[in-house]
Amino acid sequence: MQGIGLLKGMFVTIQEFFRKPVTEEYPDVMPDLGDRFRGGTIKLKTSKCISCGICMNSCPNGSIKLTSVRDENNKRHLSTYVHDSGLCLYCNLCIESCPVKCIDWTNEFAFSGYSREDLIFDCIDLAKKRGYDVPEVKATPEAGEKG
Amino acid sequence: MQTQKYELNMGPQHPSTHGVLRILLELDGEIVVKATPIIGYLHRGIEKICENKTYVQTIPFTDRMDYLAAMGNNLGISQAIEKLMGVTVPERAEYIRVIMAELSRIASHMICIGSLVMDIGGVTGFTFCIRDREEILELFNRACGARMTFNYIRVGGVSQDLPEGWVDACWKFVNNFDKVMETYNNLIVGNEIVQLRLKDIAILSAERAIAMSATGAVLRASGVDYDVRKADPYGIYDRFDFDVPLGQKGDNWDRFMLRFYEMEQSVRIIKQALEQMPEGPVMAKVPKVIKPPAGEVYHRVENAKGEIGFYVVSDGTTKPYRWHARRAAMVNLQLLDELCHGNKLGDVVAILGTLDPVLGEVDC
Ligand code: SF4
Ligand code: SF4
Numbered sequence: 443m444q445g446i447g448l449l450k451g452m453f454v455t456i457q458e459f460f461r462k463p464v465t466e467e468y469p470d471v472m473p474d475l476g477d478r479f480r481g482g483t484i485k486l487k488t489s490k491c492i493s494c495g496i497c498m499n500s501c502p503n504g505s506i507k508l509t510s511v512r513d514e515n516n517k518r519h520l521s522t523y524v525h526d527s528g529l530c531l532y533c534n535l536c537i538e539s540c541p542v543k544c545i546d547w548t549n550e551f552a553f554s555g556y557s558r559e560d561l562i563f564d565c566i567d568l569a570k571k572r573g574y575d576v577p578e579v580k581a582t583p584e585a586g587e588k589g
Numbered sequence: 590m591q592t593q594k595y596e597l598n599m600g601p602q603h604p605s606t607h608g609v610l611r612i613l614l615e616l617d618g619e620i621v622v623k624a625t626p627i628i629g630y631l632h633r634g635i636e637k638i639c640e641n642k643t644y645v646q647t648i649p650f651t652d653r654m655d656y657l658a659a660m661g662n663n664l665g666i667s668q669a670i671e672k673l674m675g676v677t678v679p680e681r682a683e684y685i686r687v688i689m690a691e692l693s694r695i696a697s698h699m700i701c702i703g704s705l706v707m708d709i710g711g712v713t714g715f716t717f718c719i720r721d722r723e724e725i726l727e728l729f730n731r732a733c734g735a736r737m738t739f740n741y742i743r744v745g746g747v748s749q750d751l752p753e754g755w756v757d758a759c760w761k762f763v764n765n766f767d768k769v770m771e772t773y774n775n776l777i778v779g780n781e782i783v784q785l786r787l788k789d790i791a792i793l794s795a796e797r798a799i800a801m802s803a804t805g806a807v808l809r810a811s812g813v814d815y816d817v818r819k820a821d822p823y824g825i826y827d828r829f830d831f832d833v834p835l836g837q838k839g840d841n842w843d844r845f846m847l848r849f850y851e852m853e854q855s856v857r858i859i860k861q862a863l864e865q866m867p868e869g870p871v872m873a874k875v876p877k878v879i880k881p882p883a884g885e886v887y888h889r890v891e892n893a894k895g896e897i898g899f900y901v902v903s904d905g906t907t908k909p910y911r912w913h914a915r916r917a918a919m920v921n922l923q924l925l926d927e928l929c930h931g932n933k934l935g936d937v938v939a940i941l942g943t944l945d946p947v948l949g950e951v952d953c
Contacts, residue, residue, distance in 0.1 A: 447779035454776045455713055464720055478734035478752065502646035533649035533740040534748070 475551065480532045482548035484525045486565040488575045490544035493518035497536035497545060505529035506536055520566065527553060528561035548572075594622060597934075601630045605708040605938040608948030612925070614937065621937060624929040626922055631952035639912040644670050644879045645744060647912060652738040654916065655950040657700050660686075660693035660729075661892030663742035666914075668823060669888035669899040670744045673881040676873050682746035683825045684866040688759065689732070689741065690890075691855040691862075696725040697893035697947075698848040705845060705942030706777055709786045714777045721769050724762050731755055744879060746872035760863060766856045773849065784842070791928040791940045793839040798924075805895025806847040807921045807944060811839035817891035828865070829858045841936075844943035880907055894918045894945055918950040 466473055475481070484506070493510035505526045510518040537545055548568075555561055569575045600611040609630035615623040635654065639647040651662035664686055671678065678686075703718030726736040732751055733741035741748055777783060793803075798811040808815055816833040818826045834850035836843030883905040889898035895917025902911035921944050928940045 444781055447781045447784070451713075451776045451780050454772055464723070476731050476734070476752075478732070478749070479730065480734040500646070502642050502649055531649045531652075531740075532735060532738065533652075534734065535646065535649070535740070538748070 475549065479549055479551075480534050480537075480547050482550035482553070483527045483530075483563040483568065484523075484536070484565050485546045485548045485574050486523055486569050487544040488520060488523075488566050488569050490542050491520050491523070492542055493520045494541065496539050496541060500535045500539040502533060502535065503529045503531050505531075523565045524562060525565050526562045528558050592618070599937065606941065606948075607704060607946060608951075610922075610941075610946065610948055610951070612937065612941075614929075614934070616934060619934050621929045621932055621934060624926045624937060626925050628919075628922070628948075628951050631948045633953070635953050636912055636914065640909055643907050644881070644909060647909065648743060649738065649740040651914070652740060653949055654914065654953055655697075655892060655894060655897070655918065655947050656737050657947050658693040658697035658893035659737060659739055660689040660742060661890060662897065663739060664690050664824070665888060665890040665892070665897050666899050666901075667742050667744050668890065669886055669901050670879070670881065672888050673884060673886045673901060673903055674744070674875070674879065676745050676875055678746050678824075678873055679870045680867050681750075681869040682871040682873075684862045685747050685751060685871060686742055686824060687826065687829070687862045688859050688866075689729070689739075689747075690892075691859050692725050692728060692759075694855050694893045695852045696722045698852050699725075701848050701893075701942070701945040702773070702777065702845070705939065705945075706780075706783055708938040708942050709783065711777070711780065711783060714773075714780075714783075717772060717776060728755070728759060728762065731758070743872070745875035746870070748872075750871045756863060756866075759859070763856050763859050763863070766852075770849070770853065778846070778849065786936075786939055787841040787845055787943075789838070790841045790936055791932060791943070793924065793928060795839065797927065798839065801924050801927070802920050803895070803924060804917050805891070805893070805921065806844055806851060807895065807924065809833065810836035810843035810847045810943075812837055817889055817896050821889065823888070823890055829861050831857050841939055841943045848945075878907060880905065885911075889915070892917060894947065894950065895921055897950075914953060916950045916953055918946040919953070922946045922951055 493508065495508060498506045498508050508523040509521050511521050512518055537547070553561060594615055594617050597614045597616055598611060599614055600606040601609040606612065611627040611630065613625040613627055614621055635650050639650055648663055648666055651666045652659040654662050699718040699722040703715040706714035729739060730736050732755055733739050733749060793811050795811040795813050798808045798813060812835050814833055814835055819833055831854045834847055834854065836847055881903040883903055885900070885902040887898055887900045889896050897917050898915035900911065900913040901909050904910040924944060925941065929937050932940065
């Protein structure tokens with residue numbers, strides 16, 4: 443009989459009234475995105491970075507640009523580190539390739555700006571402002587142990 | 590009375606064209622005389638871009654091709670490069686790959702079904718599909734940190750092992766799937782309006798489907814038993830017990846229903862894979878700088894839209910000399926004119942929906 447299917451469908455939707463809602467109350471309640479979420483810009487631990495440039499070279503889209511200077515001991519120091527999140531594919535290749543694991547995601551997911559420049563981040567500056575570069579507290583060696 | 594044919598532009602901003610597809614319709618009243626898909630609005634030159642990247646760097650770009658089933662693309666290109674290098678992938682990684690690819694297929698079919706019923710007037714069906722797909726995307730997000738552009742399957746395995754609790758969450762999803770299907774059956778399949786709109790419209794014969802190189806559900810709806818997972822098993826697909834559903838008539842309804850049957854089969858595969866999955870490493874030992882020996886390779890996998898193939902030529906350097914993708918959605922879309930011919934204007938969206946093109950893959 444024509445119409446039975448329609449009624450059955452309506453019954454399905456009526457049942458949904460009594461289910462728990464699946465909608466999230468964003469932005470009042472921020473969603474939990476998990477610890478592997480890739481988003482935002484690069485969280486750089488400036489003091490740990492050895493300025494090797496591997497992250498820049500592994501980036502498929504040229505979205506990381508860094509420059510460094512050598513000091514008198516021929517050791518490199520980071521002078522600029524810029525992440526253009528507008529160009530970023532969020533592919534995670536940079537994070538994985540860093541030999542000292544000094545970069546990670548800041549994990550925001552709702553960037554917006556009036557121009558493309560708003561999506562370019564100076565990661566050294568950001569690390570300073572947001573205090574990402576907390577030096578790791580090394581446990582003081584116990585007496586008798588070699589430091 | 591004197592009549593005259595006229596032309597109508599559908600798209601590129603039409604919501605039913607699933608992206609930026611423009612169809613130039615030649616109409617005789619309400620009857621379609623000719624439908625010309627005009628493509629290229631989303632062309633990014635991915636092939637050329639990839640020829641200037643290292644092998645590993647090309648994988649994220651495949652995410653942007655068929656973004657509704659990107660795991661399949663990741664799998665295809667990774668296996669192509671592995672074939673070129675002769676890498677064997679650890680067992681656990683193989684199982685994870687199968688689970689991810691099949692979940693991706695289900696997610697993509699949900700969008701196909703949902704958007705098709707929405708295009709022909711049933712918005713409720715769409716919201717149900719989107720809601721259930723969300724669970725899959727959440728699984729992906731937990732595993733690799735991205736919901737659609739994964740870059741998860743890599744040369745030599747997968748980028749990270751599954752996090753704690755992931756397998757249980759996945760079991761929960763597949764065990765609950767019967768209920769999901771029941772809801773769809775009552776809400777969508779049983780709906781008489783959907784049936785009337787789809788049955789016996791745009792019949793595609795098996796001969797024409799083969800002649801036009803159709804693959805995936807579009808081909809199998811016409812009754813041709815061809816699925817790359819069975820015809821040319823890649824990875825570990827020969828270990829699983831599953832059927833290849835076939836249609837009889839090749840009309841819109843068959844193409845539509847086949848997506849449901851395929852989802853059920855995918856769930857069957859995932860269940861077996863979850864049961865058999867061993868512990869162990871998820872990444873083979875591959876050199877940091879990938880330099881495959883000079884040579885060429887063509888590798889194909891069955892993705893949600895059909896057979897996607899990657900043709901990679903290596904000249905022994907770190908970058909591919911040639912990088913080409915055979916995109917199923919692009920090839921299937923060429924059937925549009927043939928199927929629309931003689932049908933009503935209102936059926937164009939339904940036909941397009943059953944062909945299930947995704948413009949990221951069509952334009953590449
Ligand atoms: S995530 Fe990918 S695209 Fe983005 S900066 Fe890192 S390597 Fe570059
Ligand atoms: S790879 Fe790591 S250590 Fe090297 S430059 Fe980049 S952030 Fe610094």
